[in-house]
Amino acid sequence: MHLTLIYVGSTSEKFYEEACKEYEKRLCAFAGFKSVCVKEEKISDEGSSSAVEKALAAEEQRIKAAVPKGAFTCALCIEGRRLSSEGLAEKLSSLASSGVSSAAFIIGSSHGLSKSLKTGCDMLLSMSDMTFPHMLARVMLTEQLYRAFTIMGGKKYHK
Amino acid sequence: MHLTLIYVGSTSEKFYEEACKEYEKRLCAFAGFKSVCVKEEKISDEGSSSAVEKALAAEEQRIKAAVPKGAFTCALCIEGRRLSSEGLAEKLSSLASSGVSSAAFIIGSSHGLSKSLKTGCDMLLSMSDMTFPHMLARVMLTEQLYRAFTIMGGKKYHK
Numbered sequence: 001m002h003l004t005l006i007y008v009g010s011t012s013e014k015f016y017e018e019a020c021k022e023y024e025k026r027l028c029a030f031a032g033f034k035s036v037c038v039k040e041e042k043i044s045d046e047g048s049s050s051a052v053e054k055a056l057a058a059e060e061q062r063i064k065a066a067v068p069k070g071a072f073t074c075a076l077c078i079e080g081r082r083l084s085s086e087g088l089a090e091k092l093s094s095l096a097s098s099g100v101s102s103a104a105f106i107i108g109s110s111h112g113l114s115k116s117l118k119t120g121c122d123m124l125l126s127m128s129d130m131t132f133p134h135m136l137a138r139v140m141l142t143e144q145l146y147r148a149f150t151i152m153g154g155k156k157y158h159k
Numbered sequence: 160m161h162l163t164l165i166y167v168g169s170t171s172e173k174f175y176e177e178a179c180k181e182y183e184k185r186l187c188a189f190a191g192f193k194s195v196c197v198k199e200e201k202i203s204d205e206g207s208s209s210a211v212e213k214a215l216a217a218e219e220q221r222i223k224a225a226v227p228k229g230a231f232t233c234a235l236c237i238e239g240r241r242l243s244s245e246g247l248a249e250k251l252s253s254l255a256s257s258g259v260s261s262a263a264f265i266i267g268s269s270h271g272l273s274k275s276l277k278t279g280c281d282m283l284l285s286m287s288d289m290t291f292p293h294m295l296a297r298v299m300l301t302e303q304l305y306r307a308f309t310i311m312g313g314k315k316y317h318k
Contacts, residue, residue, distance in 0.1 A: 130306075131243070136302060
């Protein structure tokens with residue numbers, strides 16, 4: 001299976017990049033993996049809700065352009081479905097069994113994702129009731145994808 | 160308020176240490192904060208459940224010794240209460256209002272925490288249905304404590 005992690009906005013915090021790199025490296029032993037950084041629209045802190053909506057719409061276009069053709073799409077958002085690590089492993093496993101060869105996971109900016117993007121996704125996933133910085137969410141998701149494959153492969157990493 | 164984060168076992172992954180350091184630094188603008196690393200018992204990968212129990216009991220003693228006298232205690236575990244970031248901020252705020260001046264948060268090793276430690280805590284908290292490496296959980300919790308204070312202070316960090 002080939003996985004794509006699409007995230008909006010880069011980070012100046014090196015430790016997040018390094019943490020992602022570590023789990024990406026481990027993940028590549030099990031699956032194709034690519035992470036794609038999509039440019040974040042700049043909005044001032046006092047941005048009105050219409051300015052935010054406009055920014056999310058622009059980001060939606062960039063995200064859609066980064067989704068591989070025919071990929072199963074999963075957006076991360078607080079209203080999404082909660083899965084355990086084993087549940088995520090089962091989901092990936094059942095996708096693979098049903099012939100899905102590509103899955104894209106999408107993490108928005110601090111303003112989230114547009115409604116229409118979320119509506120169009122095959123699945124919405126929530127990792128926590130808490131709000132995390134999107135770059136920490138990227139580390140968490142990359143680690144969970146790696147963990148999912150160790151669970152599927154019966155490896156010792158997962159406890 | 161003074162916060163203590165007690166965690167079992169150190170890490171060789173520098174990016175986790177750096178991420179924690181960054182949020183600890185930010186948190187110190189709002190509250191007293193100390194993180195305490197408690198030695199992890201070594202168990203072989205094939206450790207029996209009694210070996211795990213024995214290790215958790217030894218770790219429990221070290222954790223208890225690290226909890227400041229009179230502190231409110233909160234253990235992180237998957238069966239704990241789920242809170243949003245705002246919910247955690249409210250909890251800390253209500254503790255402060257009721258005169259609690261010290262709170263200790265406890266993260267176990269990959270084997271978790273002993274039952275008796277959890278039973279004795281004032282609160283159990285779950286950040287996710289997913290299992291994260293305990294050092295990533297430490298980053299997540301430190302960030303959430305920092306976020307809680309920005310929420311209480313009406314700062315712009317939280318979205």
